[in-house]
Amino acid sequence: MTEDRTGAPRELGSQWYDNEAGPLVRPYAMTGGRTRPGGPTGVRFDLIALVTLDPGAPGTDGMALGPEHRTLIDLCRTETQSVAELAAGADLPVGVVRVLLGDLLELGCVTVSRPVPPAQLPDERILREVIEGLRAL
Numbered sequence: 001m002t003e004d005r006t007g008a009p010r011e012l013g014s015q016w017y018d019n020e021a022g023p024l025v026r027p028y029a030m031t032g033g034r035t036r037p038g039g040p041t042g043v044r045f046d047l048i049a050l051v052t053l054d055p056g057a058p059g060t061d062g063m064a065l066g067p068e069h070r071t072l073i074d075l076c077r078t079e080t081q082s083v084a085e086l087a088a089g090a091d092l093p094v095g096v097v098r099v100l101l102g103d104l105l106e107l108g109c110v111t112v113s114r115p116v117p118p119a120q121l122p123d124e125r126i127l128r129e130v131i132e133g134l135r136a137l
């Protein structure tokens with residue numbers, strides 16, 4: 001046994017295993033070296049974009065999906081989640097999750113709902129006037 005740079009013990013020849021963190025896999029290995037999501041052009045995975053498992057999606061049993069892809073599918077199976085929630089739930093960097101979601105979107109496994117752009121939201125002044133009008137009733 002030797003020690004890593006933090007002083008934690010590790011076995012000789014096991015640079016990809018950390019006693020506290022478990023197996024280490026670099027993000028580029030999970031994405032095949034890609035840094036941008038594939039899938040249909042123009043799709044942006046904002047942090048608050050909502051990801052839903054597509055009920056009409058083909059079964060994922062025969063697909064060659066990695067464990068990270070399957071983790072994202074499992075997280076979406078229970079409920080619709082934002083990209084940020086998926087990254088936290090899968091314990092993966094957001095950039096990796098975006099690339100993996102691009103794969104799943106291209107395969108038709110998930111659908112993505114973009115958030116409403118701020119320009120399309122109602123004006124705050126109008127909302128305050130509505131609230132004041134309701135209070136006056």
